[in-house]
Amino acid sequence: MLPILRHLALLLVAAGPAPGEWRHYGGDAGGSRFSRLAQINRGNLARLGRAWAYHTGEQTRTAFEATPLVVDGALYFSTAASRVIALDAETGKELWQFNPYPAGGRSFAPHRGVAYWAKGGEGRIIYGTGAAELVALDARTGKLCPSFGAGGRVDLRAGVADKWPDDYAVTSPPAIYRDLVIVGARVPEGVPRGPSGDVRAFDAQTGKEVWRFHTVPRPGEPGHETWEGDGWRERTGANVWSMMSVDEERGLVFLPVGSPAYDFYGGDRKGKNLYGNSLVALEAATGKVRWHYQMVHHDLWDYDLPAQPALVTVRRGGREVAAVAQVTKMGMVFVLDRETGKPLFPVEERPVPQSKVPGEATWPTQPFPLKPAPLVRHAITRSDLSRVTPESERFCAGLFDSLVNGGIFTPLGLEPTLVFPGTLGGATWSGASFDPAANHLYVNVNEVGMIGAMAPQPEGAANAFRRGNPRGEYARFWDENQWPCQRPPWGTLNAVDLNTGELVWKAPLGVVEELAARGLADTGTPNMGGSIVTAGGLVFIAGSNDSRLRAFDARTGEELWAGKLDASGHATPMTFQGKSGRQYVVIAAGGGGYFSRTTADTLIAFTIK
Numbered sequence: 001m002l003p004i005l006r007h008l009a010l011l012l013v014a015a016g017p018a019p020g021e022w023r024h025y026g027g028d029a030g031g032s033r034f035s036r037l038a039q040i041n042r043g044n045l046a047r048l049g050r051a052w053a054y055h056t057g058e059q060t061r062t063a064f065e066a067t068p069l070v071v072d073g074a075l076y077f078s079t080a081a082s083r084v085i086a087l088d089a090e091t092g093k094e095l096w097q098f099n100p101y102p103a104g105g106r107s108f109a110p111h112r113g114v115a116y117w118a119k120g121g122e123g124r125i126i127y128g129t130g131a132a133e134l135v136a137l138d139a140r141t142g143k144l145c146p147s148f149g150a151g152g153r154v155d156l157r158a159g160v161a162d163k164w165p166d167d168y169a170v171t172s173p174p175a176i177y178r179d180l181v182i183v184g185a186r187v188p189e190g191v192p193r194g195p196s197g198d199v200r201a202f203d204a205q206t207g208k209e210v211w212r213f214h215t216v217p218r219p220g221e222p223g224h225e226t227w228e229g230d231g232w233r234e235r236t237g238a239n240v241w242s243m244m245s246v247d248e249e250r251g252l253v254f255l256p257v258g259s260p261a262y263d264f265y266g267g268d269r270k271g272k273n274l275y276g277n278s279l280v281a282l283e284a285a286t287g288k289v290r291w292h293y294q295m296v297h298h299d300l301w302d303y304d305l306p307a308q309p310a311l312v313t314v315r316r317g318g319r320e321v322a323a324v325a326q327v328t329k330m331g332m333v334f335v336l337d338r339e340t341g342k343p344l345f346p347v348e349e350r351p352v353p354q355s356k357v358p359g360e361a362t363w364p365t366q367p368f369p370l371k372p373a374p375l376v377r378h379a380i381t382r383s384d385l386s387r388v389t390p391e392s393e394r395f396c397a398g399l400f401d402s403l404v405n406g407g408i409f410t411p412l413g414l415e416p417t418l419v420f421p422g423t424l425g426g427a428t429w430s431g432a433s434f435d436p437a438a439n440h441l442y443v444n445v446n447e448v449g450m451i452g453a454m455a456p457q458p459e460g461a462a463n464a465f466r467r468g469n470p471r472g473e474y475a476r477f478w479d480e481n482q483w484p485c486q487r488p489p490w491g492t493l494n495a496v497d498l499n500t501g502e503l504v505w506k507a508p509l510g511v512v513e514e515l516a517a518r519g520l521a522d523t524g525t526p527n528m529g530g531s532i533v534t535a536g537g538l539v540f541i542a543g544s545n546d547s548r549l550r551a552f553d554a555r556t557g558e559e560l561w562a563g564k565l566d567a568s569g570h571a572t573p574m575t576f577q578g579k580s581g582r583q584y585v586v587i588a589a590g591g592g593g594y595f596s597r598t599t600a601d602t603l604i605a606f607t608i609k
Helices: 003-012 390-401
Strands: 047-053 068-073 075-079 084-088 094-098 115-120 122-128 133-139 153-155 175-177 180-183 199-203 209-213 246-248 252-254 278-283 289-293 312-316 319-327 333-336 346-351 365-369 417-419 434-435 439-448 451-455 465-468 491-497 502-508 529-533 536-539 548-553 558-563 574-577 583-591 599-608
Touching: 047 558, 068 115, 068 175, 068 574, 084 122, 094 180, 115 175, 122 209, 122 346, 175 246, 246 434, 319 434, 333 365, 434 529, 529 574, 548 583
Parallel strands: none
Antiparallel strands: 047 599, 068 075, 075 084, 084 094, 115 122, 122 133, 133 153, 175 180, 180 199, 199 209, 246 252, 252 278, 278 289, 312 319, 319 333, 346 365, 417 451, 434 439, 439 491, 451 465, 491 502, 529 536, 536 548, 548 558, 574 583, 583 599
16 A cells, blocks of 8 residues: 555544553454554564563463553553553553452453543543452552442442342453443353343443443333343343444444343244344443344354454445444454444345244344355365364264254254354454554454254253253364364454455464474464554464464465464453553463463563564
């Protein structure tokens, strides 16, 4: 791209944070994960090395999923025990830490980060805990802000989880719009009744609730007609457990809403089930619905919208259009007009297989964007099975032959069934990054199928039917080494041109050391943790199950650099410029989670040596 055009493109994000800072989980309020920093670039990557490492003291099987913020030289991040730690961003020296539960009883749960709010010279770190409290801290000292809620805390369970106080938690950072803190929650997925998935806004100064959006519409509200009978009542799920995005100029907040519970049986919730599996645009000041777009009707596959919507700008007919791109577990990317919610590429409602489970009422069609093309396979044949080792080939062939083989949107049946993709995608909460100069969206995806059968439950059970398998309720189509049973690659990084909807490149993401030693170096691995893209022409990503942070050429997909980590980085990195003028890239390397046996407790910063 010509230098003047690139300069104009970069002005599109000029209203965001200063180039040297990373004030939002997604870099900016719209979740682009783009940095204008270019000090680290293709020409000097060979000199990229560790600047510092910080150890949290929490080495656990729970993945360390946090993406730090950097504001005015301080770096802020959260841990799986809901602690918040502030470091000097350039040295890694601890400034303060806050433990919400100093008396003990610490439990671990995924936690992806905190939010920053400032006004009148005051800065606050605001975040939700695993015990369902919204906490406000003085950004300078780490002390609770006494004017917020009750001594710096708000009990988020009140009014949404009163009957189920132990089944409500916050795992992702809230969104900030002006003086509002907008927060979702994690709720149960294995039972139909439980805490509400409502999204709420609180005053950032006082902690007072300002508005509430019912993700399952009540009687008299638009969308209530999509729930038959009492299917809506006390329905859990349909929550925003992932990250939201804010269009500050238009005053909109974008909600990626999850699936209604129970995930795999909906005989007690017949209908399309709004606003489940929908991208919902709300007026951020009031919580009023501007528009919605449902991407899965009557979900039976745990295909909740897992990732932060990316606010992007695309070119159509010689003009620029403000858009939002939503990646999905199905490996499909929906690109919608940000003002109206209308698709910018055609979407077809196609007939899909119907359930034979008694009492179920599958929706007859599902939406398929014609562009971009799916980033993962939607079906598999016996000729697609893995042959990476003779042992894997035998195991996978036997497993495949024992299953009813269905394509995408095949409901799990009474017999063991194989469905592609599985509950881990496709895309996951890893999300996407967007380069406003090239108009390319970078998405990492998994190629992992799911297997299971629906079994009737005893009378009086919470669920009439429940998914099961000898290998576990969430069994996946992989062998005894957790190598997927279809031919690799098993994890890829993809670049999509959002102007045309075409795939620009696809690259394997990660290596399996044992297979690489046998000459199979391009297998990719299942991955969890997203990417960032910089004006230096680089896409940084860890995520893969091989304990590495990588840099890819944003234009070509060539892997240019890989740095070894203490454990796999199942988190999204960030980048900032220190007060010294040096650019840094930071990644949480904790391993654990769904994929990694190795664990660590390390936050690592890299810079040019």
